[in-house]
Amino acid sequence: MSVRSSFAELAGRSSYWFLHHFFNGGSSLPGKLTLKLGPNILQAFSKRYDLVIVTGTNGKTLTTALSVRVLREKYDQVLTNPTGSNMEQGIVTTFITAPRPKKKGLAVLEVDEANVVKVTKYITPIAFVFTNIFRDQMDRYGEIYTTYAKILKGVKLAPHATIIANGDEQLFHSKDLPNPVIYYGFNHEYRPAFHAPANTDGLLCPKCQHILQYHMRTYAGLGDYFCPHCGFHRPELTYAVNKLGKMTPTQSSFEIDGHPFTIKIGGLYNIYNALAAYTLGRFLNVSPAQIKHAFEADEKVFGRQEVINVEDKAVTLILVKNPVGLNQVLDMIETDPKPFSFVFLLNAKYADGIDTSWIWDGNFEKLARSDIQQYMTGGERYKDITTRLTMAGIDNIWHEINLEKVLDKIKQLPSQHVYVLATYTAVLQFRKLLTENGYLKEGGKHNG
Amino acid sequence: MAKFHLKLAHLYGDLLNTYSDIGNIIALQYYGKIMDAEIESRVISIDNQFDPDAFDMALFGGGQDYEQLVVSRDLPNKKAALTKFINEGKPLLAICGGYQLLGKYYIGANGEKIPGLGILNHYTLSQDNNRFIGDIAIKNEETGEEYHGFENHNGRTFLGDGERPLGKVVTGHGNNGEDGTEGAIYKATYCSYFHGPILTRNGEIAKHLLLIALHNKYPDADLSRQEALKIAPTF
Numbered sequence: 055m056s057v058r059s060s061f062a063e064l065a066g067r068s069s070y071w072f073l074h075h076f077f078n079g080g081s082s083l084p085g086k087l088t089l090k091l092g093p094n095i096l097q098a099f100s101k102r103y104d105l106v107i108v109t110g111t112n113g114k115t116l117t118t119a120l121s122v123r124v125l126r127e128k129y130d131q132v133l134t135n136p137t138g139s140n141m142e143q144g145i146v147t148t149f150i151t152a153p154r155p156k157k158k159g160l161a162v163l164e165v166d167e168a169n170v171v172k173v174t175k176y177i178t179p180i181a182f183v184f185t186n187i188f189r190d191q192m193d194r195y196g197e198i199y200t201t202y203a204k205i206l207k208g209v210k211l212a213p214h215a216t217i218i219a220n221g222d223e224q225l226f227h228s229k230d231l232p233n234p235v236i237y238y239g240f241n242h243e244y245r246p247a248f249h250a251p252a253n254t255d256g257l258l259c260p261k262c263q264h265i266l267q268y269h270m271r272t273y274a275g276l277g278d279y280f281c282p283h284c285g286f287h288r289p290e291l292t293y294a295v296n297k298l299g300k301m302t303p304t305q306s307s308f309e310i311d312g313h314p315f316t317i318k319i320g321g322l323y324n325i326y327n328a329l330a331a332y333t334l335g336r337f338l339n340v341s342p343a344q345i346k347h348a349f350e351a352d353e354k355v356f357g358r359q360e361v362i363n364v365e366d367k368a369v370t371l372i373l374v375k376n377p378v379g380l381n382q383v384l385d386m387i388e389t390d391p392k393p394f395s396f397v398f399l400l401n402a403k404y405a406d407g408i409d410t411s412w413i414w415d416g417n418f419e420k421l422a423r424s425d426i427q428q429y430m431t432g433g434e435r436y437k438d439i440t441t442r443l444t445m446a447g448i449d450n451i452w453h454e455i456n457l458e459k460v461l462d463k464i465k466q467l468p469s470q471h472v473y474v475l476a477t478y479t480a481v482l483q484f485r486k487l488l489t490e491n492g493y494l495k496e497g498g499k500h501n502g
Numbered sequence: 503m504a505k506f507h508l509k510l511a512h513l514y515g516d517l518l519n520t521y522s523d524i525g526n527i528i529a530l531q532y533y534g535k536i537m538d539a540e541i542e543s544r545v546i547s548i549d550n551q552f553d554p555d556a557f558d559m560a561l562f563g564g565g566q567d568y569e570q571l572v573v574s575r576d577l578p579n580k581k582a583a584l585t586k587f588i589n590e591g592k593p594l595l596a597i598c599g600g601y602q603l604l605g606k607y608y609i610g611a612n613g614e615k616i617p618g619l620g621i622l623n624h625y626t627l628s629q630d631n632n633r634f635i636g637d638i639a640i641k642n643e644e645t646g647e648e649y650h651g652f653e654n655h656n657g658r659t660f661l662g663d664g665e666r667p668l669g670k671v672v673t674g675h676g677n678n679g680e681d682g683t684e685g686a687i688y689k690a691t692y693c694s695y696f697h698g699p700i701l702t703r704n705g706e707i708a709k710h711l712l713l714i715a716l717h718n719k720y721p722d723a724d725l726s727r728q729e730a731l732k733i734a735p736t737f
Contacts, residue, residue: 197566197567197568198566199566199568249516249545250516252512252515252516252519252524252545253515253519253522253523253524254516254519255519257516257517258517258568258569258572263548263572264548264549265516265517265547265548265549283549377522408635408636408652409652409654409697410652411521411522411525411652411697411698411699412522413522414522414524414525414528414699414702415522415524415525437736437737438702438703438737440736441702441703441736441737442525442702444532444736445528445529445531445532445702446528
């Protein structure tokens with residue numbers, strides 16, 4: 055380590071100590087300071103750690119957390135970054151604030167897509183884990199191809215690192231790379247060829263630009279795809295979910311390569327996260343039995359959907375921000391065996407996305423077919439979401455622009471169990487209201 | 503069973519799907535149901551023939567640059583069919599990219615001139631590092647109807663011979679931010695930059711399109727009830 059880097063690390067560590075003790079915080083500032091003093095600081099850590107980078111649009115956080123649990127079954131210490139600190143400064147902070155490992159340690163870091171290159175410039179990872187690539191609400195005009203190109207910029211600097219990729223995502227099979235690649239995916243069913251719904255992103259064959267078809271589709275564009283025109287198809291999977299069992303909003307049972315697992319969280323997308331962690335574990339020689347232990351030993355790793363008691367109602371509040379996420383939530387709540395009411399709060403401030411068109415890609419038609427006791431809409435753009443539900447074939451929708459009135463009406467809903475889906479600022483406003491009314495403690499954490 | 507049946511071609515629906523254009527089909531089916539008409543939608547994409555006689559209506563949406571480029575390469579295969587469809591006065595709704603591709607040309611992301619179908623006479627220029635983004639309201643001066651939507655486009659479109667605007671801009675930017683026009687109407691082809699999607703907020707336009715399609719297909723039917731339909735505001 056150069057004198058400059060040592061000094062930079064020391065300055066960063068000291069600033070962290072200072073901020074941590076006197077201001078009870080500071081997760082990016084020490085990194086920022088360290089980078090200013092020694093821009094090559096990350097290089098110094100490449101000797102201390104073997105690095106695994108987890109990246110992709112959705113599922114980074116849980117995949118990383120699960121991977122850490124899995125790897126701790128075998129490795130004494132696994133370093134990771136706290137949720138949200140997935141940009142360069144947060145990553146530097148993670149390294150400089152960690153106790154110095156006695157022998158070479160293992161680090162599993164969640165890295166933002168555009169920041170992969172900023173890390174691989176200094177540290178050559180042993181592996182990358184790719185989750186998926188979707189368009190997000192905030193940058194929905196940024197193309198999925200551009201996002202993948204950003205990731206590859208970082209991968210190019212590490213041509214020997216093993217790529218552990220979601221084989222059901224065609225983008226991860228679209229470019230020829232020198233790296234060894236291990237694919238994971240779903241192999242639980244095989245149907246005659248069919249098309250994905252028209253409003254699915256990324257349906258062009260990367261080799262011949264014709265429309266891909268499927269033998270199995272899990273959600274969005276993920277699945278067992280193939281091109282009827284040129285023969286391009288999903289690569290062979292090394293590890294696969296071969297069976298799906300019982301699914302509820304709080305629990306999922308499935309088999310990977312014949313090994314049964316149950317995780318305390320709902321949603322098909324979370325099985326992908328578990329599968330990615332399983333694959334990384336197997337790559338680093340963790341046994342299926344150890345992985346099962348890791349998944350089942352500590353349920354806290356999955357976070358929890360927050361259930362808030364409002365008088366006699368149990369309200370589950372869920373953040374929704376893009377069509378892919380929204381459809382996953384709709385798929386998940388549909389598996390609830392208990393009767394419930396459905397509330398959607400739609401705002402259109404900058405943090406929500408100022409264009410509300412995306413709600414039309416949500417498959418609310420599916421809800422109309424299930425047995426829901428009462429529907430209600432609210433928020434600044436309640437008219438848009440009311441129209442969406444109406445045109446999905448749902449009638450008798452209660453609506454209130456004002457969230458205080460929404461809260462009052464929630465108490466009058468016919469079911470005890472209530473799902474509230476809300477956009478970002480609506481979640482914040484609704485939580486504030488719940489706090490003011492004493493249903494939620496000040497500073498309560500939301501696990502959306 | 504509905505009394506009337508209309509077939510809708512969802513042109514390149516699996517490629518031009520960035521602006522939630524699926525909502526326009528949902529709205530047509532919703533109003534169609536009220537007007538006793540069932541709308542059957544089919545995607546006609548790059549690997550499919552477009553038979554103009556097999557459809558009563560069409561939707562042509564907008565997409566990402568890459569997908570739009572792939573579509574522009576396939577368009578010559580469908581030009582004759584689309585020209586016939588449009589000139590026979592069958593209703594077509596074109597949004598954003600679809601709107602641009604019906605015209606003479608547009609300027610792509612890298613500044614290249616991408617030829618359109620040239621069935622309509624407008625052309626589209628680009629602007630440097632700027633997009634027209636935000637809520638928009640326009641007024642159609644023939645019908646007096648006011649339309650609401652959300653615009654988000656880099657292209658600046660200028661209307662040509664035979665086209666009239668969908669409306670005059672009340673608030674927002676419109677076709678090009680200069681001449682106060684938004685969208686285009688040519689025969690029964692309606693073009694716009696509106697998201698929303700447009701028909702979900704402006705049921706009147708859905709009603710116009712459906713009535714044209716019904717009159718075309720069922721010239722002797724009594725459509726007075728459909729003509730009299732009052733559209734409840736959704737925005």
